[in-house]
Amino acid sequence: MNFQERWPQPSSLKQALLARLVLGLGVSQEQASLRDWFQATALTVRELLTARWHETNRQVRDHGLKQVSYLSMEFLLGRGLQNGLMALNILDECREALAECGVRLEDLIELEVTPALGNGGLGRLAACFLDSMASLGLPSIGYGIRYEFGMFRQEVIDGWQIERPDDWLADSNPWEFMRPERQYLVRFGGRVVHEGNRVHWLDGEAVYAIAYDTLVPGHGHYAVNTLRLWGARPVEPMDLATFNRGAFMEALSPQLRARTVVRVLYPDDSTIEGRELRLRQEHFFVSASIQDTLRRFRADYDDWALLPDKISIHLNDTHPALAPAELMRQLVDEHLLAWDDAWDLVTRVLSYTNHTLMPEALEIWPCDMMGRLLPRHLQIIEEINRRFGQQVEARPGDNQPDLFAKVSVIQEDGERRVNMGRLSVLSSHKVNGVSRLHSRLVRERLFPEFAELFPERFANVTNGITPRLWLNLANPKLATLINETIGDGWQRDLSRLADLRPSAEDDAFCGRLADIKALNKQRLAKLIAHRVGIEVNPAAMFDVQVKRIHEYKRQLLNLLHVIARWNAMRAAPEQDWPARVVIMAGKAASAYHMAKLIIKLAHDIGRRINNDPVTGDRLKLVFLPDYSVSLAEYIIPAADLSEQISLAGTEASGTGNMKLALNGALTIGTADGANVEIAEQVGPEDIFIFGMSVEEVAALDASGTYSSREIYRNSQQLQEVIDQLGAGQFSSDPACFWPIVDSLLDGNDHFKLLADFDSYWQAQRAVDRAWRDQPAWLRKAARNIAGAGRFSSDRSIRDYASRIWNAGYLPA
Structure with missing residues (x-):
């Protein structure tokens, strides 16, 4: 048997995978590890894409x-493997070819760095x-x-x-x-x-x-x-x-x-x-x-x-x-x-x-x-x-x-x-x-x-954002539901999602949307338990803020609300407080001490409240380390509420707000960046806007009259929260969070958290009321998906x- 007879030109994807494994990597099928299979599959996909690449370059020159x-x-x-397979339209074929070799494609996808x-x-x-x-x-x-x-x-x-x-x-x-x-x-x-x-x-x-x-x-x-x-x-x-x-x-x-x-x-x-x-x-x-x-x-x-x-x-x-x-x-x-x-x-x-x-x-x-x-x-x-x-x-x-x-x-x-x-x-x-x-x-x-x-x-x-990643790859069940409801034309023209709007009034559609969201939340809950050892209730509202840790992003405003909510729940545990899991993730620049201190505060608050028998499963705070695209693919499809809470006039646009809305999360946010345009697309009844406008912030700055201490003195709720931070209630080191207290009071609160706090608190109460009516919440989620069509990166390009x-x- 000559070489050509022993190793014929691959006529199927399975043969191409085996040829790459054995000839390209020098590993027999019997000895191949999952890492070997990943390399062989990725290199096979790369070879198939390379032919298109050469044709693209030729066409650019010729025209x-x-x-x-x-x-x-x-x-x-x-991660490139699933994206490449989808671009080549061979995802299912590859899954079947690997299965014939005793390998699960999903295991290879998770293995990719x-x-x-x-x-x-x-x-x-x-x-x-x-x-x-x-x-x-x-x-x-x-x-x-x-x-x-x-x-x-x-x-x-x-x-x-x-x-x-x-x-x-x-x-x-x-x-x-x-x-x-x-x-x-x-x-x-x-x-x-x-x-x-x-x-x-x-x-x-x-x-x-x-x-x-x-x-x-x-x-x-x-x-x-x-x-x-x-x-x-x-x-x-x-x-x-x-x-x-x-x-x-x-x-x-x-x-x-x-x-x-x-x-x-x-x-x-x-x-x-x-x-x-x-x-x-x-x-x-x-x-x-x-x-x-x-x-x-x-x-x-x-x-x-x-x-x-x-x-x-x-x-x-x-x-x-x-x-x-x-x-x-x-x-x-x-x-x-x-x-x-x-x-x-x-x-x-x-x-x-x-x-x-x-x-x-x-x-x-x-x-x-x-x-x-x-x-x-x-x-x-x-x-x-x-x-x-x-x-x-x-x-x-x-x-x-x-x-x-x-x-x-x-x-x-x-x-x-x-x-x-x-x-x-x-x-x-x-x-x-x-x-x-x-x-x-x-x-x-x-x-x-x-x-x-x-x-x-x-x-x-x-x-804009690409629907290929943020729906097809990250939330394939939702993508399938949309395909079955309005056809697949939205994948080439995301504005067609507007055709989903009537489905928001369809109980059957909303029921399927609820089932998909529940599965995504169960998946994220398992990941949270595995990564940080915290058990969360998938039936609770998943309240998400995932982005770079920076003072202008105002993660600290979110944390002040968590403390205030915890205080209110402990003061009135008999009230109907909807269960909520606050999920945060993001990196602080290595030299940015205040951002690192905010991460520390999030962990210390979580350590205190997550084990409180009074609030129980009704309030949890989770910080997931090492935020990345692959982690976002777990978090974003599972989110119920999207926190976009920068001071008006500081966030250029945001794209996390778009990804979350596309996946059926409702936004709580200021009139900043693309939040303004999202509100126009989804309607004022399906978004929770709070805080000062750009013009109001500018007028306050121009007046020179802003006093964060005055707001602190006039708000019993804020006094309690900030005094808890200053007294070291969330840390074994009483002085740990003094720099945060100083920035809010003696630093005059540069990003005006205290000025927006009461409005934020009231908006969060509106969120609670909306969540209690689950059929209405699902209709809002459906309208958010339908309104996200403008925010395609295809339209941007x-x-x-x-x-x-x-x-x-x-x-x-």
Whole structure:
């Protein structure tokens, strides 16, 4: 028997899986572990997607389509196996093929590690957008960093967050292709020499950025796009002479220094070294991405005038804001374009999405630091700013003599600093916020002078989420119910969920919806018991707040309510208090002590109230550690109530609110971010809005009269709660939570929790009343699902393609 007879070309998925297991991994079927089967299945799926990938790239070239380079510091991907199988439409076939080999597909899906490439909503949005671009056939390539250890793996010990390395690459990653031929030199430090019209960046240090490609499959379209992540390697792997004389660690220092730039997401920036590492990271991935984008363009076109017709470079928030300086450096220094011609190309190619109104997130770098690490970029930014200043000062009839100081990219008040948010706006032909309210605040509060100078640049694109992950994968039974009720057209056009609205009055539909929710809650209850050892009642209301831990997210407001509710229940245990399980999850930045203290408080409150015989099963508080996409797939389908409680005017959009509404959770929230648009879609009777409006917050700030102590003195309920914290009632250390008390009272409560507390309490009582009428609650849940159709990332990407990028699609 020859080789071809023994190993024929696979004619079935089962044969393909076995061939990959035995030939690709070198493991016999009898000896294969579950990990081996996962690798074999993933590699088989990757091979099937690769054929589509090559066809996609060929079609882009043949049709001369514009391609979007999407630059993002985060891409919070989900697990790839089930997603790939669904994109190929072979999920059931694979399940059957594996079953014939004695393997359960579900075991392999649970075995997969979630890529540690993001932290929160920014990264998850980027992942949803990549999914939608592929599913719509919009040519794109995502660019980011291949973090070796992600942000961190969160453990909780005695209530305190402990950061551990998230070694997600410990086992080989079956989804990526290493591309050693795609490597680019990235420089740091050194000096700049001007010789006539030529500029040379010399000396300093350098690393190579190495491409790793992950395939991004479309659903309902053959397109497979690319996520290109950059790894790092030194120019010289080690100093052999130093090694041979016995200085082993010194000899390996180039390797260690180069790989430091890709070790972790968001290194602790409480030190100068941490700040410098962040700037290095941002330059590293921006430089490699710009070089690669220009290489792709020059491979097909030799006329620079075509660049804006063939390439869009999009900045996902302000982290990639070095892109205009790097693009100018490439065009002027490396490709010898005239400054004005290069700047014209830059401003026609770049676009920028702002994701936050928080000043600390706008990437403001000291000029001394930038000059030391990126001397040529600082020169370019200063020249951009000088020319901009001339344009501002030459404006006819300008009656604002200090206008340039308000828009200058170089801030001169005190230490000279580079404002990267301003650079992004100045360099982009379009600037957008991510909800209607946020986009208005970007224009009116964050960049009002730029909006006056360049009103045509500002736009809105409300965020969205992919229904492929957040219904089909995370909640397949609900997806099936929707298919059976209105057909499957909603999967290609989520706005068709509006056709579900009449079903909210159908008892049979609501009954099935209740059964699905109950199964999801039982599944989550088992996970809670397994992960943290707390038994919860699946029949209770699951009240969910899952997001990055930050003071502006106001998890602390939620915890104040839990304490107040517990106090009220103990004072009147005979009242009809609906059973409630408050579920929280999220990570605090490693240097953010107050956020860590909030996590500690959540645990200590839970430890006290979860074992209280007076309240019993009627009130539980659970904090689930190490929040991730895979954990969200358990929590979100099981949620009854969605907490979206930021102070109005601080949350840009939110996407967790969209995922939860899509899965039938009712929102309790402020009139902030996308909550406003969700309320419009689902109706005021099916959402619980509380608290001050943006205008009321602004008026209170302008008046200068806000006194949190005055509110505290006039509220017996708040006095009791805050005094309990101050007295150490929830901790063995009486002083543990004094910083929280100080921030609320002596710090004047920056995010105005106390101002909104009474309204929040009243809204929670309205939630209780609504929950008692379960048939009515289910109708509300059904209307929330029906109203979530606007919040598809497909709709968002269509908006970007038509209004921001002017980009076309691959043929269907």
